Amino acid sequence: MKAKILFAAGVCGLISACSSPAGRQADELTMLAGTYTDERSEGIYVFRFNQETGRAVPAGSVRADNPSFVIASADGKRVYAVHENCDSTDAVSAYEFDVSTGHLKLLDTRLSGKAPCHLSTNGKMLLAANYEGGSLSLFSLREDGSLEDSRSDFPGSASGVDSLRQATPHVHCSVFSPDGNKVIVSDFGGDRLMCFDVVEEGTDLQVSSSPVAVEPGSGPRHLTFSPDGKRLYLLNELSGKVVVYDYRDGRLIQKQTVEADKAHARGSADIHLSPDGKYLYASNRLKDDGIAIFAVDENDGTLTEVGYQLTGRHPRHFAITPNGKFLLVACRDDNRIQVFECDIKSGLLEDTRQDIPVSRAVCICFVPANIQLSTAATGGWLSTGRHAADSH
Numbered sequence: 001m002k003a004k005i006l007f008a009a010g011v012c013g014l015i016s017a018c019s020s021p022a023g024r025q026a027d028e029l030t031m032l033a034g035t036y037t038d039e040r041s042e043g044i045y046v047f048r049f050n051q052e053t054g055r056a057v058p059a060g061s062v063r064a065d066n067p068s069f070v071i072a073s074a075d076g077k078r079v080y081a082v083h084e085n086c087d088s089t090d091a092v093s094a095y096e097f098d099v100s101t102g103h104l105k106l107l108d109t110r111l112s113g114k115a116p117c118h119l120s121t122n123g124k125m126l127l128a129a130n131y132e133g134g135s136l137s138l139f140s141l142r143e144d145g146s147l148e149d150s151r152s153d154f155p156g157s158a159s160g161v162d163s164l165r166q167a168t169p170h171v172h173c174s175v176f177s178p179d180g181n182k183v184i185v186s187d188f189g190g191d192r193l194m195c196f197d198v199v200e201e202g203t204d205l206q207v208s209s210s211p212v213a214v215e216p217g218s219g220p221r222h223l224t225f226s227p228d229g230k231r232l233y234l235l236n237e238l239s240g241k242v243v244v245y246d247y248r249d250g251r252l253i254q255k256q257t258v259e260a261d262k263a264h265a266r267g268s269a270d271i272h273l274s275p276d277g278k279y280l281y282a283s284n285r286l287k288d289d290g291i292a293i294f295a296v297d298e299n300d301g302t303l304t305e306v307g308y309q310l311t312g313r314h315p316r317h318f319a320i321t322p323n324g325k326f327l328l329v330a331c332r333d334d335n336r337i338q339v340f341e342c343d344i345k346s347g348l349l350e351d352t353r354q355d356i357p358v359s360r361a362v363c364i365c366f367v368p369a370n371i372q373l374s375t376a377a378t379g380g381w382l383s384t385g386r387h388a389a390d391s392h
Helices: none
Strands: 028-035 043-050 056-063 070-072 078-083 091-098 103-111 116-121 125-130 135-140 152-155 171-176 182-187 192-199 204-207 220-225 231-236 241-248 251-259 268-273 279-284 290-296 303-310 315-320 326-331 336-342 349-351 361-367
Touching: 028 070, 070 116, 070 361, 078 103, 078 116, 091 116, 091 125, 116 171, 125 182, 135 171, 152 204, 182 220, 192 220, 220 268, 231 268, 251 303, 279 315, 290 315, 315 361, 326 361, 336 361
Parallel strands: 171 220, 268 315
Antiparallel strands: 028 043, 028 361, 043 056, 070 078, 078 091, 091 103, 116 125, 125 135, 125 171, 135 152, 171 182, 182 192, 192 204, 220 231, 231 241, 241 251, 268 279, 279 290, 290 303, 315 326, 326 336, 336 349
């Protein structure tokens, strides 16, 4: 592994001045932002975000190469990040995270497939979707949250009809079913969803059924389950369509397809439901960049379009606050995170004009703990960051 991702263990990110933990409020969230790194962006950024006012306070950063996707463990004590360098140094890192101070301490870094672009975990294993590598990598998690070398790889295919975008295998996303028994994987290059059983007490996967075919040329990208676990929603990057599935006994039954990208820009990106499951949002890039908004039928989970919100350039990823009041959009090419307020009655969005400056922002993660960050100042580690080509 090249020196640029050989991090020094046992060090922490630089934390800027923050308020004392004595002033904790339930409204304060810890937020992480992942980026593509270059001379302007150095890695993972930490913020305090108030989910009642929509205002963010910078709380430091840690140096890391191209952490374009970042997630936190269910208890908020671990953070996992990809290093999407698009070369032989592509890797995944595990960090110990102290939510009371905002300190990130590197546990270890392990090589992955090429261009890891998405992570998911059940607390026992970490799954990395490798876009250019065309596979899903599985890392076992030790008791302290650190990684063991990848011991399983599940390859995608290149059977899609798009001779340019689907010429080689691309795997884009994996999600655990709400009951924890299944993993659904989007095979972008093969226009299909791969389905796996979670086995060996949650530490391994095995193929559970035949892949679920998606309309040719769709380019399946991101997935999300409904809060009750009865529906799965798929956003297709190339077709710009959302597909609604019933999820029953581990089986996917397609029931509706709606268009999210009416500009047909072939750059749909991210998909999320509001915490109450009443609205679905899907982001689109490359033309008319913005968020398509749908109401969700409470009886059958089908979608009805209710609006479209324009955003900054290249809204690759977005996140919704746990209380459902704000939707934050990482606008990569505008070097900012936009903060929109959600209308709980209509689902529509309003720009609060409280942008958060972050260079090359591409991922937003709320850490599962309502704890304010305290004041601290420690040294960071050295890394020669480089912006990776965003080919997906």
